[in-house]
Amino acid sequence: MIVGFYLCLFSLFIMALSFNVVKQRRIYRIAFGDGSYKPLVWARASHFNALENIPIALLLLALLEINHSPTWFIHVLAIALFI
Template identity: 45%
Template sequence: MITSLYAGILAVWICYLSVQVIKQRRKHRVSHADGQVDDLTVARGAHSNATEYIPIGLLLLMLAEFNGAPEWAIHILGVLLVVGRLSHGLAVLNRKMKGRVFGMMSTFGVIGLLAALNVVQALL
């Protein structure tokens, strides 16, 4: 299953973002929430955004694949999802708005296309 490739890549990305949160917690000695530490708030934001959008993106990708979408389409959408999520997360961590906008546009585009594709596949 092609989606497994993108799920694996994005799982590693979520682990990377988790480590960024852990590093900030240790650095600032904050055991829960953000302790009103800006760097920890930023790291938590990058992580939580990834955990909000990656699951629905992967679920829609998997369903499209399961329902017979062409392999090339699954790969293109999978790559765009990964690029969007990496771009967004890195931009958040580095406080760059441009990358955040690109990342969210890419993510929303993939989710929107996959949602439409799944609806069409369900109706056929």
């Protein structure tokens, strides 16, 4: 139940990062790649990093929840991931 809340929260976060990439692509009119424009490079990098790290972290948090780890511990780890 706890991880479900954070799953929704991180899904919104990833969608916001995705919209930021789309916005930067429209500003610089770049369909593929990044065109070496720093704001687009940073937007893509942050989006890719989130897509690489958040799913495995949520899976590990779900394993903690299934194994009846303390609730406060799961919250602390999820908040640390978000920060």
